[in-house]
Amino acid sequence: MGDPRRGRIAGLRVVIAWPETGYAPLPKTPGSLRARIAGFVGVLLIAGGTGAVIAAVSGQEHAPQPTLSAAGATGPSAGRGLSVPRSPPVSIDIPAIDVNSKLLHLGVSPDGTIQVPSLNATPGEAAWYKYSATPGQIGVSVIEGHVDTYRGPAVFFRLGGLRPGDLVEVTLADGITAAFRVTGVREYLKSKFPAKTIYGATRYAALRLITCGGVFDYATGHYLSSTVVFASLTSSHRDDRSQSGL
Numbered sequence: 001m002g003d004p005r006r007g008r009i010a011g012l013r014v015v016i017a018w019p020e021t022g023y024a025p026l027p028k029t030p031g032s033l034r035a036r037i038a039g040f041v042g043v044l045l046i047a048g049g050t051g052a053v054i055a056a057v058s059g060q061e062h063a064p065q066p067t068l069s070a071a072g073a074t075g076p077s078a079g080r081g082l083s084v085p086r087s088p089p090v091s092i093d094i095p096a097i098d099v100n101s102k103l104l105h106l107g108v109s110p111d112g113t114i115q116v117p118s119l120n121a122t123p124g125e126a127a128w129y130k131y132s133a134t135p136g137q138i139g140v141s142v143i144e145g146h147v148d149t150y151r152g153p154a155v156f157f158r159l160g161g162l163r164p165g166d167l168v169e170v171t172l173a174d175g176i177t178a179a180f181r182v183t184g185v186r187e188y189l190k191s192k193f194p195a196k197t198i199y200g201a202t203r204y205a206a207l208r209l210i211t212c213g214g215v216f217d218y219a220t221g222h223y224l225s226s227t228v229v230f231a232s233l234t235s236s237h238r239d240d241r242s243q244s245g246l
Contacts, residue, residue, distance in 0.1 A: 063147050064161035065187060065213055066227060072164035072184030074197055076232035080204045084136035084236045087172035089128045092143060094209075096166040097158035103143065103170075105130045117146060123154040126209075133205075135170040136178035136233050140199055140206045143170075147211045147223070156211035160185065160227045168207060168231050177239050180207045180231035187213050187225050198228055205233035 089103045104127040106115035117127050126145035133139035146154035168180040188194060198208055207230075214225025 061153070063153070063157050063159075063213065066160045066185040070163050070185040072182070072230070074184055074186075074230045075202075076204045076206070077164075077181065077183050078232070078234055080232075082233045082235070083138050083205050084172070084176050084178050084233070085174065086134045086137050087174040087176065088130075089135050089141075089143075089170050090173050091171045092126055093169045093171075094162070094166070096163070097161055099126075099155060099158075101126045101145070101155050103128045107131055116144075117155075119146065119149050119154075123149040123151075126155050134172065135180070135207055136172065136176070136205050136236060138203065138205055140202055140208060141170075142199070142208050142210065144210045147213065147227075156209070156227075159209060159211050159229060160187070160213055162229055168209070168229075170207070171239060175238050176236050178205070178233055179235045179237070180205075181234045182229055182231045184230040185227070186230070187227050189214070189225050191224075193226060207231040207233070 088105060091100070091102050093100050102125050104117055104122065104125055106117070106127045107130045109115050115127075117123065117125055123146050126143050128135070129142040129144065132142040135141040135143075145156035145159075147157055147159070148154050162182050162185050164182050164184060166182040168182065169177050170180070171177045198210075209229035209231070211227050212223035212225070213227035214223055216223050
């Protein structure tokens with residue numbers, strides 16, 4: 001397979017890890033969503049992991065992990081034909097786990113690294129991966145956040161506690177709020193991350209919420225797994241208080 005850090009799953013370029021540098025390869029084609037989504041896999045291997053040492057060692061509350069009963073489905077439960085126009089997301093609300101966060105828009109840094117929220121400045125904010133679909137568009141929209149930091153829980157600390165049927169609302173810059181329902185919550189080893197299942201093309205408006213989870217490896221300072229929430233668009237409404245262009 002050549003370089004063991006890179007491979008392909010059903011045409012999707014999968015980045016398993018970059019232990020030497022932490023760098024993701026730049027997309028070969030600027031307009032290629034698949035290449036950028038594949039590069040984003042590398043974020044998941046480091047997001048939330050490096051900030052967890054003190055929180056883990058100090059015996060603080062452990063983040064909830066997905067249960068077998070919450071595994072649910074990776075596809076839509078309803079609303080397969082629903083969609084909303086493309087518009088950048090402004091904020092995310094997840095009432096079941098008390099998340100209310102502005103959304104950063106992150107992509108690829110000039111030096112080739114995948115951008116992630118700052119552990120020091122913005123651990124309480126989630127980030128939309130700007131090379132994925134906007135929430136509510138047909139296709140996969142990706143939002144990620146840290147699970148914890150040096151100071152304790154971060155924005156997606158309780159993500160693994162979601163259950164099928166829970167509500168996720170994403171407010172867009174055009175004033176529309178896209179409402180999603182969770183269909184499944186699963187945990188995957190990062191060494192066996194199913195990129196096609198999570199990032200593969202869909203014919204419905206899909207949302208993926210991702211953070212680190214599972215066992216914390218004290219030797220490397222990283223979590224060994226990722227927690228992934230699958231959700232699909234079920235409705236939308238306009239919030240007149242939102243301002244276009246935020």
